[in-house]
Amino acid sequence: MDDDIAALAGRRLEPADVTKTRTKVSIEDANDAPATPDWKAAREKGDQTTVQAVDRAITLIETLAEARQELRLQDIARMTGLKVSTCHHLLNTLLRRGYVAKLDKPRAYFLGPRLAEIASMRGARFDIVREARPFLDRLAEDTGAVVRLAAFEGSDLNVLYETTATGSRAEPRSLGPAAHATALGKAILAWLPEPEIARVVADHGLAPFTKTSIVSLGELVESLRQVRRHGFAVEDREYREDEIAIGCVIREKAGAVVGSVGASVPVDGPSAANLQQLQIAVSHAAREISNRSRS
Structure with a gap:
């Protein structure tokens, strides 16, 4: 894995570069x-x-x-x-x-936003920060990564919680127009209806934060397709030149998307050498948080 990633340093990494495993359900399965x-x-x-x-x-x-999956x-x-x-x-x-x-x-179906809207009306939507905090803290401690929890408010991507292996915390903040450039954002965008993706792009554009940022709609569509296929997003120096990250979606009881969890490490740090292990850890944390919302 280390040699493969090094060989790909000239271009932006995608989920297929981290694992060949697909999470999409096929007819045979x-x-x-x-x-x-x-x-x-x-x-x-x-x-x-x-x-x-x-x-x-x-x-x-x-x-x-x-x-x-769709x-x-x-x-x-x-x-x-x-x-x-x-x-x-x-x-x-x-x-x-x-x-x-x-x-x-491809022509495929997935859950729409209406279920989450109804759950929210009834006050049934779980407190994502409270429920996720112990899993996020453990993920940071186990991986040494900076771990974040994010969700959309309208077309704005917001970090709701951030922690590190040392237990330091950061204040909630907006990532503004960076959804397309972060693993946190792409993990959610991949599962939104196309009109909602279009609204995010229309409101914020595709800003080139770094030389590897996605800057065209075609690139974004392909990147989100890989997220849906493999079940996680990769951020390869797209928001910050010195960071690489893995992001996974979080779902609530009705199955609707409510946020994402991401783990960022330095490009030249020890965890970046084995992104597959980081991906497994982030995916596990996202599943645990999603399962907590269903209890």
């Missing part, structure tokens, strides 16, 4: 999804007076939430046991109401 048999059994044993269309729509939402129409049909045409009609309805969002290339 669909039968291994643990939740599917439980849903079918529940439908068979449950009250037969349920409305079939509503039951199926909820199953689609739960399938997308469990996958935590799914093609055929994937969803295979995982739910529904006809492709039935899934297509239900997804179009959910899409119009904001419960599902869609990528055009």
